[in-house]
Amino acid sequence: MSIEAFKQRFVLDTSLFLTDEIRRDDESLEDAVLRLLELIANARLNLGISCYVPPTIHDELTTMLEARDVSEEVYSKLNTWVIRKHPDRYAVSIPANVVYSFVDEMSGRVDRGLRVSEKAVRRAEASADEPLEDHDHKTEVDAVISQLREKYRDAMRTGVLDSREDFDLLILARELEAGVVTEDRGIIDWTEDFGLRYIRGREFPALLEQYLTAVDPDSRRTIE
Incomplete structure (x- = not known):
């Protein structure tokens, strides 16, 4: 099969790099990310497969990697082999039905968020502002507030397009006619509305490995 048949573009989400699903047994996060980046590099060198991230995703990812104290090698390979590109928000069109569905979805979520808040207020009114038995500094009201945050976040954000990073990812993929890896x-739910193909992050390393088996070992190039 011609190598041209494998040429594709992918836009990568932060979750691809951080999920435990890409790790092998006893493999650290850093080792898993380095192995993934090596696969991305080899796929680009040998098959012309290009991987992109919008700058917002790049910033989010590097911030999370810094918090996990990974080595400079990770950043070096990330910046070398994963292309940063701003999505063209002015040129990419979005079907009106997508916008309509989003507005309808958010309207329903606002209602759910209000119901969650109302229940929390009633619980707080009935709660004593005394320390909990198993916590010297946390009162019953504090516990209600903590539960409110969790339930409100679930009502308002779970399964919805709720950040610039998510939006940039989808717009860039639509612009490049690329697959989304997340x-x-x-x-994943929104890729259907945007007419995009996607692959689960946990499946991406195996996909690249399978593609690379089509490369003649004698002519295969590596980054080592």
Whole structure:
């Protein structure tokens, strides 16, 4: 089969790099990310497969990697082999039905968020502002507030397009006619509305490995 048949573009989500699903047994996060980046590099060198991230995703990813204290090698390979590109928000069109569905979805979520808040207020009114038995500094009201945050976040954000990063990912993929690589259930749901193909992050390393088996070992190029 011609190598031209494998040429594709993918737009990568932060969740691809951070999910435990890409790790092998006893493999650290850093080792898993380095192995993934090596696959991305080899796929680009040998098959012309290009992987992109919008700058907002790149910033989000590097911030999370910094918090996990990964080595400079990770950033070097990330910046070398994963292309940063701003989505063309002015040129890419979005079907009116997508916008309509989003507005309808958010309207329903606002109603659910209000109901969650109302229940929390009633619980707080009935709660004593005394420390909990198993916590010296947390009162019953504090516990209600904590539960409110969790339930409100679930009502308002789970499964919905709720950040610039998610939006940029989808717009860039639509612009490039690229596949979306993510573990985020909400983004996966939106790929259907945007008419995009997607692959779960956990499946992406195996996909690249399978593609690379088509390369003649004698002519295969590596980054090592």
